[in-house]
Amino acid sequence: MSQRATVLLHPDFRVGPIDRRVFGSFVEHLGRAVYTGIYEPGHATADEHGFRRDVADLTRELGVTMARYPGGNFVSNYDWEDGVGPVEERKPFIDLAWRTIEPNTIGTDEFLQWAEREGIEPMMAVNLGTRGVAAAAALVEYCNGEAGSRWADLRIANGREKPYGVRLWCLGNEMDGPWQIGHKTADEYGKLAAEAGKAMKLVDPTIELVACGSSSMQMDTFGEWERTVLEHTWDVVDHISMHAYYEELDGDRASFLGSGTAMDRFIRRVVASADAVGARRRSDKQITISFDEWNVWYLQSRFVGEKNLPLQRDAPRIIEDVYSALDAVVVGDLLVTLLNHADRVPVACLAQLVNVIAPIMTEPDGPAWRQPTFAPFATTARLARGTALDLRVTTPTVTTAQHGDVPVVTAAATLDGTEGAVFLVNRSAEPVEVELAHPGVTLTLDRGVQVTADHEAAVEGPDHAARVIAEHVSEVDAPVTSAESGRTVLTLAPESWLALPVTLTRL
Numbered sequence: 008m009s010q011r012a013t014v015l016l017h018p019d020f021r022v023g024p025i026d027r028r029v030f031g032s033f034v035e036h037l038g039r040a041v042y043t044g045i046y047e048p049g050h051a052t053a054d055e056h057g058f059r060r061d062v063a064d065l066t067r068e069l070g071v072t073m074a075r076y077p078g079g080n081f082v083s084n085y086d087w088e089d090g091v092g093p094v095e096e097r098k099p100f101i102d103l104a105w106r107t108i109e110p111n112t113i114g115t116d117e118f119l120q121w122a123e124r125e126g127i128e129p130m131m132a133v134n135l136g137t138r139g140v141a142a143a144a145a146l147v148e149y150c151n152g153e154a155g156s157r158w159a160d161l162r163i164a165n166g167r168e169k170p171y172g173v174r175l176w177c178l179g180n181e182m183d184g185p186w187q188i189g190h191k192t193a194d195e196y197g198k199l200a201a202e203a204g205k206a207m208k209l210v211d212p213t214i215e216l217v218a219c220g221s222s223s224m225q226m227d228t229f230g231e232w233e234r235t236v237l238e239h240t241w242d243v244v245d246h247i248s249m250h251a252y253y254e255e256l257d258g259d260r261a262s263f264l265g266s267g268t269a270m271d272r273f274i275r276r277v278v279a280s281a282d283a284v285g286a287r288r289r290s291d292k293q294i295t296i297s298f299d300e301w302n303v304w305y306l307q308s309r310f311v312g313e314k315n316l317p318l319q320r321d322a323p324r325i326i327e328d329v330y331s332a333l334d335a336v337v338v339g340d341l342l343v344t345l346l347n348h349a350d351r352v353p354v355a356c357l358a359q360l361v362n363v364i365a366p367i368m369t370e371p372d373g374p375a376w377r378q379p380t381f382a383p384f385a386t387t388a389r390l391a392r393g394t395a396l397d398l399r400v401t402t403p404t405v406t407t408a409q410h411g412d413v414p415v416v417t418a419a420a421t422l423d424g425t426e427g428a429v430f431l432v433n434r435s436a437e438p439v440e441v442e443l444a445h446p447g448v449t450l451t452l453d454r455g456v457q458v459t460a461d462h463e464a465a466v467e468g469p470d471h472a473a474r475v476i477a478e479h480v481s482e483v484d485a486p487v488t489s490a491e492s493g494r495t496v497l498t499l500a501p502e503s504w505l506a507l508p509v510t511l512t513r514l
């Protein structure tokens with residue numbers, strides 16, 4: 008075997024604690040994410056509130072800790088007041104983001120109560136596209152206020168006495184994007200976000216706020232946007248958002264498999280932009296990242312063609328990407344990148360949860376099933392606990408058309424007491440021998456989960472998904488070829504992602 012990499016690991020070298028909110032997801036009023044996704048009264052598994060039990064069970068198995076709501080692009084033209092109160096009095100409206108008639112059957116209370124029942128922390132977004140300071144502050148009061156003021160009393164009148172205590176709030180969505188309803192310049196948005204945020208924190212000083220960063224690293228305004236927005240909002244916000252979607256373009260597999268490196272560079276650049284604003288202000292405050300949209304999404308190759316959306320109703324099928332095992336390897340690698348930035352990325356959302364670019368799919372009146380991308384997320388959310396370790400990886404590189412030279416092997420490791428996990432990715436088409444160097448520490452690897460990439464076009468439907476999972480996702484023994492004091496050698500399969508539970512004890 009010609010390729011070799013070394014991963015140096017020690018329990019004292021740490022990136023930082025893993026915030027469980029990094030295993031968040033996203034439920035937008037888009038296509039079938041809500042209607043016939045999480046919610047379908049009349050479905051065989053529906054609970055007394057009309058939410059699908061099969062979807063909730065898969066969500067639990069996925070290990071999602073948090074869910075962002077109600078958008079996304081949707082939030083930028085959403086009047087939250089239309090989605091509360093007696094359902095029979097709620098009026099449909101034309102959602103301009105996805106050109107869909109939104110029936111308003113599900114709104115803030117229904118979503119927050121679903122999240123509460125499922126043990127998922129909600130992350131709410133306010134509309135800074137067509138609305139502003141007052142509507143944002145009112146929504147915080149509606150969700151978190153105690154009895155005795157207008158909006159809190161409205162919540163109580165609507166049947167919910169106890170405040171929801173929503174901790175995390177997005178100040179709008181992708182306001183740098185020309186597609187956004189109420190799109191703004193960085194100056195316009197920064198001023199509005201600072202004022203909305205100020206008012207929201209005056210209603211509830213315990214909340215955390217996320218300012219919109221760039222919609223992608225490819226935006227022309229990237230960098231300058233972050234600088235300007237953070238100059239305006241520095242004193243009021245806690246996090247800046249990042250969004251990134253990756254896809255295989257023109258059969259360029261190597262670049263696609265290198266997506267984690269693009270994500271890594273993007274994170275480093277946003278951290279640098281935030282720290283530069285802090286330096287100029289001589290501020291010790293550290294802004295962290297809410298990576299509140301990330302995934303594989305065939306955006307350029309499939310969605311852009313679909314963009315002239317006809318006006319539709321009744322939960323249309325919009326951006327229901329079907330994933331391959333190759334996509335699952337990339338999702339696993341993106342999670343490796345997020346873990347390696349645990350100190351600066353406490354919050355992240357796999358976009359999205361159900362049907363829309365999602366690990367869980369459903370048929371109305373029919374089954375719910377896992378896509379191949381489900382496994383790396385569920386496994387990482389289950390195993391990655393405690394602290395992320397700061398590994399030193401020595402690896403061959405591969406030259407890619409999109410990202411230049413990228414590492415062939417990527418790795419992350421986590422530790423909680425003496426129990427932890429090691430995550431390894433081989434991006435090349437050949438097997439790689441990886442030496443785990445652990446001086447002064449005994450390392451015991453347990454059975455784990457492996458995903459190997461496929462070369463097949465993904466085909467819609469539960470049967471195909473189940474077959475891809477059966478063939479490419481497996482429980483495996485640690486592929487150890489030799490072990491001696493302070494050194495364990497294993498072999499990574501071509502184009503694969505591997506997660507192994509580990510026990511570390513100091514000698």
Ligand SMILES: O=[N+]([O-])c1ccc(O[C@@H]2O[C@@H](CO)[C@H](O)[C@H]2O)cc1
Binds near residue numbers: 186
């Ligand atoms: O690069 N683009 O063309 C592009 C277009 C739309 C876009 O929207 C984001 O992704 C959507 C789906 O998660 C969310 O509603 C929105 O925040 C994100 C990026």
